[in-house]
Protein backbone atom coordinates (compact mmCIF):
# COMPACT_ATOMS: atom_id res chain seq x y z
CA UNK A 348 0.00 0.00 0.00
CA UNK A 349 2.82 2.41 0.84
CA UNK A 350 2.62 5.62 2.79
CA UNK A 351 -0.65 7.56 2.96
CA UNK A 352 -1.06 11.20 3.89
CA UNK A 353 -3.58 12.00 6.60
CA UNK A 354 -4.60 15.22 8.31
CA UNK A 355 -5.54 15.95 11.88
CA UNK A 356 -7.80 18.95 12.41
CA UNK A 357 -7.96 21.43 15.24
CA UNK A 358 -10.70 24.00 15.89
CA UNK A 359 -12.61 26.00 18.49
CA UNK A 360 -16.19 24.82 18.08
CA UNK A 361 -18.97 27.14 19.21
CA UNK A 362 -22.67 26.70 19.79
CA UNK A 363 -23.37 27.46 16.13
CA UNK A 364 -23.89 24.62 13.65
CA UNK A 365 -23.30 26.70 10.51
CA UNK A 366 -20.10 28.36 11.70
CA UNK A 367 -18.66 25.02 12.77
CA UNK A 368 -19.64 23.43 9.46
CA UNK A 369 -17.83 26.21 7.55
CA UNK A 370 -14.73 25.66 9.65
CA UNK A 371 -14.79 21.90 9.00
CA UNK A 372 -15.36 22.54 5.28
CA UNK A 373 -12.31 24.82 5.17
CA UNK A 374 -10.15 22.27 7.02
CA UNK A 375 -11.33 19.59 4.60
CA UNK A 376 -10.37 21.73 1.58
CA UNK A 377 -6.94 22.30 3.12
CA UNK A 378 -6.51 18.54 3.67
CA UNK A 379 -7.56 17.81 0.09
CA UNK A 380 -5.12 20.38 -1.31
CA UNK A 381 -2.36 18.73 0.73
CA UNK A 382 -3.16 15.36 -0.87
CA UNK A 383 -4.60 13.72 2.25
CA UNK A 384 -6.91 10.70 2.15
CA UNK A 385 -8.30 11.12 5.67
CA UNK A 386 -9.20 14.12 7.81
CA UNK A 387 -9.79 13.56 11.52
CA UNK A 388 -11.98 16.13 13.27
CA UNK A 389 -12.27 16.51 17.06
CA UNK A 390 -15.03 15.66 19.47
CA UNK A 391 -17.84 18.24 19.20
CA UNK A 392 -16.74 19.23 15.67
CA UNK A 393 -20.29 20.20 14.72
CA UNK A 394 -21.37 21.79 18.00
CA UNK A 395 -20.06 22.61 21.43
CA UNK A 396 -22.88 23.85 23.60
CA UNK A 397 -22.78 26.06 26.66
CA UNK A 398 -25.30 23.85 28.46
CA UNK A 399 -26.48 20.25 28.41
CA UNK A 400 -29.90 21.41 27.36
CA UNK A 401 -28.46 23.23 24.36
CA UNK A 402 -26.41 20.22 23.23
CA UNK A 403 -29.42 17.98 23.65
CA UNK A 404 -31.63 20.30 21.63
CA UNK A 405 -29.50 20.06 18.47
CA UNK A 406 -29.04 16.25 18.62
CA UNK A 407 -30.05 14.49 15.40
CA UNK A 408 -30.20 10.92 14.18
CA UNK A 409 -27.37 9.79 11.89
CA UNK A 410 -29.74 9.86 8.92
CA UNK A 411 -30.68 13.47 9.70
CA UNK A 412 -29.86 16.62 7.68
CA UNK A 413 -26.76 17.62 9.67
CA UNK A 414 -24.87 14.34 9.15
CA UNK A 415 -26.02 14.48 5.53
CA UNK A 416 -24.04 17.71 5.07
CA UNK A 417 -20.87 16.14 6.40
CA UNK A 418 -21.39 13.06 4.21
CA UNK A 419 -21.68 15.34 1.20
CA UNK A 420 -18.53 17.17 2.24
CA UNK A 421 -16.65 13.85 2.30
CA UNK A 422 -17.96 12.98 -1.14
CA UNK A 423 -17.26 16.39 -2.67
CA UNK A 424 -13.68 16.39 -1.41
CA UNK A 425 -13.20 12.63 -1.89
CA UNK A 426 -12.01 12.53 1.72
CA UNK A 427 -12.47 9.94 4.45
CA UNK A 428 -13.76 11.81 7.51
CA UNK A 429 -13.37 10.77 11.13
CA UNK A 430 -16.09 12.82 12.79
CA UNK A 431 -14.90 12.66 16.35
CA UNK A 432 -18.00 13.24 18.41
CA UNK A 433 -21.44 13.95 17.08
CA UNK A 434 -24.48 14.68 19.22
CA UNK A 435 -26.54 11.73 18.05
CA UNK A 436 -30.17 11.58 19.10
CA UNK A 437 -30.26 9.20 22.05
CA UNK A 438 -32.37 6.46 23.58
CA UNK A 439 -34.68 8.87 25.46
CA UNK A 440 -35.51 12.61 25.39
CA UNK A 441 -33.01 13.43 28.17
CA UNK A 442 -29.98 11.69 26.62
CA UNK A 443 -27.96 11.86 23.43
CA UNK A 444 -25.07 9.64 22.37
CA UNK A 445 -21.56 11.01 21.89
CA UNK A 446 -20.87 9.29 18.56
CA UNK A 447 -17.66 9.02 16.57
CA UNK A 448 -18.72 8.50 12.96
CA UNK A 449 -16.42 7.30 10.19
CA UNK A 450 -17.48 8.42 6.70
CA UNK A 451 -15.85 7.08 3.52
CA UNK A 452 -14.63 9.18 0.59
CA UNK A 453 -17.82 8.27 -1.25
CA UNK A 454 -19.89 9.82 1.54
CA UNK A 455 -21.15 6.65 3.22
CA UNK A 456 -21.16 6.02 6.98
CA UNK A 457 -18.81 3.07 7.41
CA UNK A 458 -18.89 2.77 11.21
CA UNK A 459 -20.25 4.46 14.30
CA UNK A 460 -18.87 4.23 17.82
CA UNK A 461 -20.81 5.58 20.79
CA UNK A 462 -18.50 6.74 23.60
CA UNK A 463 -18.50 4.14 26.38
CA UNK A 464 -16.69 6.02 29.19
CA UNK A 465 -18.46 9.19 30.27
CA UNK A 466 -16.55 12.10 31.80
CA UNK A 467 -18.04 12.78 35.24
CA UNK A 468 -15.35 14.65 37.13
CA UNK A 469 -14.66 17.42 39.59
CA UNK A 470 -11.02 18.52 39.39
CA UNK A 471 -9.60 21.71 40.96
CA UNK A 472 -9.10 24.38 38.32
CA UNK A 473 -11.34 22.64 35.78
CA UNK A 474 -15.06 23.05 35.28
CA UNK A 475 -17.17 20.36 36.96
CA UNK A 476 -18.36 18.18 34.13
CA UNK A 477 -20.99 15.49 34.36
CA UNK A 478 -21.31 14.06 30.88
CA UNK A 479 -23.69 11.29 31.97
CA UNK A 480 -26.34 13.90 32.82
CA UNK A 481 -27.13 14.40 29.14
CA UNK A 482 -25.37 11.50 27.41
CA UNK A 483 -26.05 7.77 27.37
CA UNK A 484 -23.05 5.42 27.07
CA UNK A 485 -22.57 3.08 24.14
CA UNK A 486 -21.89 -0.60 24.61
CA UNK A 487 -19.71 -1.68 21.68
CA UNK A 488 -15.99 -1.64 20.89
CA UNK A 489 -15.58 -0.60 17.26
CA UNK A 490 -12.98 -1.03 14.51
CA UNK A 491 -13.38 -0.48 10.77
CA UNK A 492 -11.41 -1.50 7.70
CA UNK A 493 -10.31 1.31 5.41
CA UNK A 494 -7.97 1.51 2.40
CA UNK A 495 -5.24 2.79 4.75
CA UNK A 496 -5.56 0.22 7.54
CA UNK A 497 -7.80 -1.02 10.29
CA UNK A 498 -8.87 1.94 12.41
CA UNK A 499 -10.17 1.93 15.98
CA UNK A 500 -12.85 4.44 16.93
CA UNK A 501 -12.67 5.99 20.42
CA UNK A 502 -13.48 9.36 22.01
CA UNK A 503 -11.58 11.60 24.44
CA UNK A 504 -11.89 10.29 28.01
CA UNK A 505 -11.64 6.71 26.63
CA UNK A 506 -7.91 7.48 26.41
CA UNK A 507 -7.63 6.83 30.15
CA UNK A 508 -8.78 3.20 29.90
CA UNK A 509 -5.88 1.15 28.54
CA UNK A 510 -7.94 -2.07 28.60
CA UNK A 511 -10.05 -0.67 25.78
CA UNK A 512 -6.92 -0.14 23.67
CA UNK A 513 -5.57 -3.60 24.53
CA UNK A 514 -8.86 -5.01 23.29
CA UNK A 515 -8.69 -2.90 20.12
CA UNK A 516 -5.18 -4.10 19.31
CA UNK A 517 -5.02 -7.67 20.59
CA UNK A 518 -8.59 -8.84 19.95
CA UNK A 519 -9.69 -6.55 17.15
CA UNK A 520 -6.35 -6.12 15.33
CA UNK A 521 -6.37 -2.33 15.01
CA UNK A 522 -3.47 -0.55 13.22
CA UNK A 523 -4.53 3.06 13.78
CA UNK A 524 -6.16 4.52 16.89
CA UNK A 525 -8.41 7.52 16.33
CA UNK A 526 -8.74 9.49 19.58
CA UNK A 527 -10.63 12.74 18.97
CA UNK A 528 -11.00 14.95 22.04
CA UNK A 529 -12.15 18.09 23.80
CA UNK A 530 -9.72 17.81 26.70
CA UNK A 531 -9.88 20.28 29.54
CA UNK A 532 -6.85 22.56 29.93
CA UNK A 533 -5.59 21.34 33.34
CA UNK A 534 -5.95 17.63 32.49
CA UNK A 535 -4.45 18.20 29.06
CA UNK A 536 -1.39 19.93 30.50
CA UNK A 537 -0.89 17.07 32.94
CA UNK A 538 -1.75 14.01 30.82
CA UNK A 539 -2.58 14.49 27.11
CA UNK A 540 0.66 13.76 25.30
CA UNK A 541 2.04 11.19 27.72
CA UNK A 542 -1.15 9.10 27.63
CA UNK A 543 -1.37 9.29 23.83
CA UNK A 544 2.25 8.25 23.39
CA UNK A 545 1.76 5.43 25.88
CA UNK A 546 -1.25 4.10 23.95
CA UNK A 547 0.78 4.23 20.69
CA UNK A 548 3.80 2.44 22.20
CA UNK A 549 1.93 -0.27 24.09
CA UNK A 550 -0.34 -1.13 21.14
CA UNK A 551 2.25 -0.50 18.38
CA UNK A 552 -0.38 1.50 16.52
CA UNK A 553 -0.48 4.94 14.94
CA UNK A 554 -2.41 7.42 17.08
CA UNK A 555 -4.28 10.28 15.47
CA UNK A 556 -5.73 12.67 18.04
CA UNK A 557 -7.76 15.64 16.80
CA UNK A 558 -8.39 18.22 19.50
CA UNK A 559 -10.70 21.07 20.31
CA UNK A 560 -8.64 24.13 21.20
CA UNK A 561 -9.18 27.43 22.98
CA UNK A 562 -12.16 29.23 24.44
CA UNK A 563 -15.57 27.90 23.35
CA UNK A 564 -17.71 29.97 25.69
CA UNK A 565 -17.37 31.74 29.03
CA UNK A 566 -17.29 28.43 30.92
CA UNK A 567 -15.37 26.10 28.68
CA UNK A 568 -11.91 25.99 27.09
CA UNK A 569 -10.02 23.08 25.52
CA UNK A 570 -6.36 22.15 25.62
CA UNK A 571 -5.71 21.79 21.85
CA UNK A 572 -2.39 20.18 20.82
CA UNK A 573 -3.74 17.94 18.04
CA UNK A 574 -1.12 15.30 17.37
CA UNK A 575 -0.09 12.31 15.26
CA UNK A 576 2.15 9.64 16.80
CA UNK A 577 3.80 6.65 15.10
CA UNK A 578 3.76 3.07 16.49
CA UNK A 579 7.21 3.62 18.03
CA UNK A 580 5.81 6.51 20.08
CA UNK A 581 7.45 9.24 18.04
CA UNK A 582 5.48 12.43 17.46
CA UNK A 583 5.25 12.78 13.67
CA UNK A 584 2.81 15.68 13.45
CA UNK A 585 1.61 18.61 15.51
CA UNK A 586 -0.13 21.83 14.55
CA UNK A 587 2.37 24.67 14.61
CA UNK A 588 0.21 26.66 17.00
CA UNK A 589 -1.35 24.34 19.60
CA UNK A 590 -4.52 26.45 19.80
CA UNK A 591 -5.04 27.61 16.20
CA UNK A 592 -7.76 26.44 13.84
CA UNK A 593 -5.65 24.43 11.43
CA UNK A 594 -4.69 21.03 10.13
CA UNK A 595 -1.46 19.13 10.48
CA UNK A 596 -0.43 16.63 7.81
CA UNK A 597 1.48 13.41 8.51
CA UNK A 598 2.32 10.21 6.66
CA UNK A 599 1.24 6.84 7.94
CA UNK A 600 2.66 3.59 6.61
CA UNK A 601 1.45 0.10 7.53
CA UNK A 602 4.93 -1.26 6.72
CA UNK A 603 6.18 0.69 9.75
CA UNK A 604 3.49 -1.00 11.87
CA UNK A 605 4.45 -4.50 10.74
CA UNK A 606 8.18 -3.88 10.98
CA UNK A 607 7.91 -2.68 14.61
CA UNK A 608 5.63 -5.60 15.48
CA UNK A 609 7.99 -8.12 13.89
CA UNK A 610 11.04 -6.81 15.71
CA UNK A 611 9.26 -6.58 19.04
CA UNK A 612 6.48 -9.21 18.93
CA UNK A 613 4.54 -8.26 22.05
CA UNK A 614 1.44 -9.98 20.65
CA UNK A 615 3.15 -13.36 20.94
CA UNK A 616 4.90 -12.54 24.22
CA UNK A 617 1.70 -11.41 25.84
CA UNK A 618 0.49 -13.81 28.56
CA UNK A 619 -3.12 -14.13 27.51
CA UNK A 620 -3.31 -17.17 29.80
CA UNK A 621 -2.47 -15.16 32.90
CA UNK A 622 -4.28 -11.87 32.53
CA UNK A 623 -6.72 -12.10 29.69
CA UNK A 624 -9.30 -14.76 28.92
CA UNK A 625 -9.39 -13.80 25.26
CA UNK A 626 -6.77 -14.95 22.82
CA UNK A 627 -5.67 -13.15 19.73
CA UNK A 628 -6.42 -15.17 16.64
CA UNK A 629 -5.33 -12.48 14.21
CA UNK A 630 -1.59 -12.74 14.74
Ligand SMILES: O=C(O)CNC(=O)[C@H](CS)NC(=O)CCC(=O)C(=O)O
Pocket residue numbers: 390391395396402445466476477478503504507529530531534535
Ligand atom coordinates in the same frame (compact mmCIF):
# COMPACT_ATOMS: atom_id res chain seq x y z
O1 LIG B 1 -19.84 17.69 26.67
C1 LIG B 1 -19.69 17.85 25.46
O2 LIG B 1 -20.21 18.79 24.84
C2 LIG B 1 -18.83 16.88 24.71
N1 LIG B 1 -18.08 16.04 25.56
C3 LIG B 1 -16.89 16.35 26.07
O3 LIG B 1 -16.33 17.41 25.86
C4 LIG B 1 -16.27 15.31 26.94
C5 LIG B 1 -17.18 15.08 28.10
S1 LIG B 1 -17.55 16.52 29.05
N2 LIG B 1 -14.96 15.70 27.37
C6 LIG B 1 -14.07 14.81 27.81
O4 LIG B 1 -14.29 13.60 27.82
C7 LIG B 1 -12.75 15.41 28.29
C8 LIG B 1 -11.84 14.38 28.93
C9 LIG B 1 -10.69 15.02 29.61
O5 LIG B 1 -10.46 16.21 29.56
C10 LIG B 1 -9.75 14.15 30.37
O6 LIG B 1 -9.86 12.91 30.31
O7 LIG B 1 -8.89 14.72 31.04
